[in-house]
Amino acid sequence: MSIVVTGATGELGRLVIDSLLTTVPADGIAAVVRDKEKAAGLAARGVELRIADYDRPETLAGAFHSGDRVLLISGSEVGKRVPQHTAVIEAAKTAGVAQLAYTGILGGPDADFALADEHKETEGLILASGLPYTFLRNGWYTENYTANLAPVLEHGAVVANAGAGRVSSASRADYAAAAAAVLTGEGHLNATYELSGDTAWSFAEYAAVLSEETGREIAYNDVPAAVHQEILVAAGLPEGFAAILVDVDRAIGRGLLAGTSGDLARLIGRPTTPLAESVRTALAAAKA
Template sequence: MSIVVTGATGHLGRLVIAELLARGVAPAGIAAAVRDTGKAADLAASGVELRVADYDRPETLKAAFAAGDRVLLVSGNEVGRRIPQHAAAIDAAAEAGVALLAYTGVLGGPAADFVLADEHKATEEHILASGLPYVFLRNGWYTEVYTANLPAVLEHGAVIGNAGDGRLASAARADYAAAAAVVLTGEGHENRAYELSGDTSWSFPDYAAVIAELSGREVAYHDVSPEERQEILTGVGVPADFAAVLVDVDQAIGRGLLAGTSGELARLIGRPTTPLRETVAAELAALQG
């Protein structure tokens, strides 16, 4: 039996594996499921088993899972293609007879009415139909989704969105990775759904103010219409379809759908979630070299 982490060379997957190792799981008891083993040479060097798992090549998935494995299915990053990709992985896991399938979905689950949630909801339905013991890790937003854009924010002195004064309760990727590790190594989580989010919600005006304070620069939030935001995003090269998804997410934030602070993430990991300010400070320090 192994703990299998799909998407293991991605941001979240790597953090999950690091957390498992920190919790005392032997490297030989962890399998990193990846498309390209060349990108996982460091994981192999640490003693972690590598398994090829390409969502677009179902034949590779048959060898990615084994009876008794506890699997973390990290959602794919190809919006618009994830339903068949995830279905192929779920079917392979069911055929193999894995002991547990944990899935990184989206905060709100069936109640999430924005476009980006549709594929997650369909994936949860497929998991339920598979009959596998499951855990739904309904992750809220990663703070790093926003701090990754700090260079552009600092260059223009502006955070731009169409969420109005809507709030979101984000947390650091490491927080969500820790929650996944708890579920994969613990007991009593089967057939449960966890609504995971940060302890405190914040608005984009709050975010701009934190950046301004910590950077010493003038930064303000500019709220624009959905149509204006779409034009801005496509103007900097974001494909129109994906730009529409981002605009839709901000509208969901404006409706309060990502503001929930259930406390479940902090309870799972046994500590407070990482504050917005801390993640912004870390990214600014990294930018300064």
């Protein structure tokens, strides 16, 4: 039996494996990856590589073994995720895995924005499979905002169409630690966790944190959805992806990403990473 992480060379996957390696011997961990060379660093740490591709179901036949505990990290290609996830679920069922954990989205069936649709459908497919599951309904990563601070600092403004809506974000490492906890612990089968940061913040508060940490005046510009769409497209984002981000901001304005259940902190055994700490980390990385 191994603990198996799919999408293991992605930003979340690598952090999950980092977290697992603090308590699990490397030979008890397997990474499902498309590119062996990209995963060379994992192999060098003693992690088993299993080469497979979500888009080629036949390659998944050997990705899982009976009794494995598997983390299905959702695909990154919006619009393609349901068939990709279906292939993984079917392979996991055929292999007879002991647990299939899935990284969905905060709110599950109550998340009524477009980005949630494939996650909700995937949860339904997992339930229909009969596999023992764990639903990790991840809220927003703080890095969704802090990873690209350059335009914010250049223009002195955080731009969104979220009104006074709040976001209960946490660091990607926090969510990775939670995934590691449910893969290594007991009592998580057929359980659902609504994962989010301990404190929800508004974009005005985010701008204030940026101002304090940089010593510069950073404003929050709340703009109409159509204007935000135009700004994002002008910045180089594809129209479809820009529309998804605008739709997410509408959901934030409706309070759908503000939940603070405490599940994340309970799973990782500590408070979630504060917004200001993530901002400081991002600013330091930008200077390096």
